Amino acid sequence: MAESEETHNLEMSGHWAEQIFTILKQQNITIVSYVPDAGHLKLIELCQADAEITSVVLTSEEEGVALAAGAYLGGKRAILLMQSSGVGNCINMFSLIKTCMFPFLTLVTMRGEWGEFNPWQLPMGQSTPAVLEAAGVIVQRITAIEEIGETVEAAAKLAFNSYSPVALLLSQKLLGSKSFGRK
Amino acid sequence: MGEYSLRRREVVRQLLEGRGGLLVISGLGASSWDLAAAGNNPLDFPLWGAMGGAAMVGLGLALAQPERKVLVLTGDGEQLMGMGSLATIAVQKPKNLRIVVLDNERYGETGRQQTHTANGVDLVAVAQACGFPKAQTIYTVDEVETLKNDIYQGNELLMAVIKIAMTNDLLVLPPRDGTYLKHRFRGALLGSEIAFE
Numbered sequence: 001m002a003e004s005e006e007t008h009n010l011e012m013s014g015h016w017a018e019q020i021f022t023i024l025k026q027q028n029i030t031i032v033s034y035v036p037d038a039g040h041l042k043l044i045e046l047c048q049a050d051a052e053i054t055s056v057v058l059t060s061e062e063e064g065v066a067l068a069a070g071a072y073l074g075g076k077r078a079i080l081l082m083q084s085s086g087v088g089n090c091i092n093m094f095s096l097i098k099t100c101m102f103p104f105l106t107l108v109t110m111r112g113e114w115g116e117f118n119p120w121q122l123p124m125g126q127s128t129p130a131v132l133e134a135a136g137v138i139v140q141r142i143t144a145i146e147e148i149g150e151t152v153e154a155a156a157k158l159a160f161n162s163y164s165p166v167a168l169l170l171s172q173k174l175l176g177s178k179s180f181g182r183k
Numbered sequence: 184m185g186e187y188s189l190r191r192r193e194v195v196r197q198l199l200e201g202r203g204g205l206l207v208i209s210g211l212g213a214s215s216w217d218l219a220a221a222g223n224n225p226l227d228f229p230l231w232g233a234m235g236g237a238a239m240v241g242l243g244l245a246l247a248q249p250e251r252k253v254l255v256l257t258g259d260g261e262q263l264m265g266m267g268s269l270a271t272i273a274v275q276k277p278k279n280l281r282i283v284v285l286d287n288e289r290y291g292e293t294g295r296q297q298t299h300t301a302n303g304v305d306l307v308a309v310a311q312a313c314g315f316p317k318a319q320t321i322y323t324v325d326e327v328e329t330l331k332n333d334i335y336q337g338n339e340l341l342m343a344v345i346k347i348a349m350t351n352d353l354l355v356l357p358p359r360d361g362t363y364l365k366h367r368f369r370g371a372l373l374g375s376e377i378a379f380e
Contacts, residue, residue, distance in 0.1 A: 070243020
């Protein structure tokens with residue numbers, strides 16, 4: 001049934017969210033901004049519950065790009081959580097990251113690629129890696145639950161040690177597809 | 184809409200005179216030229232692009248440095264593109280962030296086309312509706328002086344829209360190498376050893 005399938009997916013999300021959260025803490029990331037996605041639900045809750053992390057809800061994803069630049073100017077590390085449909089909103093703001101060589105890290109939950117029900121998710125989901133690369137962002141991908149911790153850690157180190165923009169894509173295969181109550 | 188007497192260069196100079204450790208982010212266009220004309224301070228971070236992003240850069244800085252006052256100096260066109268950020272900032276309500284919009288009701292860099300504020304859109308009302316504890320429109324030198332006191336002595340998030348005349352100002356450009364601006368700012372704020380981090 002659709003309901004139990006989505007409950008299962010959220011439980012899966014909780015499992016890997018804790019691994020990601022541990023890495024964010026280890027990497028001294030203290031500002032977490034987001035336009036929510038169901039795939040980020042548990043991670044957002046963990047961040048909101050942590051007294052050392054400032055959680056910033058955004059109206060649009062490009063705000064999180066500018067926020068990360070400002071945080072770095074002030075000596076702090078930020079991360080942007082979004083779904084693939086938000087990537088297109090960020091493009092012009094990436095000029096700030098590229099031109100000034102700001103470190104930038106984003107975790108993107110993918111839609112429109114694996115068993116997607118909603119056709120409106122496909123244009124942005126399918127073009128997400130190409131659009132990011134065209135904007136000069138390094139794209140890495142998580143496809144297996146076993147590699148989630150080391151991949152997030154490596155992406156964070158790459159971004160903050162080399163002053164580079166890095167987008168880590170969480171495959172829809174890992175997240176499960178939303179079925180809108182249909183099989 | 185109409186004729187306003189305040190002149191942007193004089194307003195910015197008045198606000199920044201004796202600025203001490205004030206951190207300043209400016210939005211692309213004339214606001215960045217005003218900031219350069221006021222002294223080209225290492226604690227300035229003038230944007231040359233990223234339209235709509237100035238207030239959010241200011242929020243990131245204000246959250247990272249809660250003990251320092253942060254001023255975002257931008258134009259009406261730049262802030263209109265980042266109108267959603269006023270909602271985001273109001274949710275956070277950082278006590279050390281001030282947003283000042285120099286509003287000549289025109290896109291000054293592209294041929295002086297009217298912006299929305301020339302046609303009744305009120306950014307102060309937007310900020311108030313978002314939940315800014317203080318937001319005001321300013322027309323006179325005396326009001327600028329009161330605002331200056333609020334910027335430096337106040338302890339709450341504020342936004343001010345300063346209505347200014349459309350003027351022909353000497354072009355004074357800040358450095359445009361973004362990496363230089365970044366290093367200069369971080370060195371001045373965090374100490375030169377930050378480059379070895």
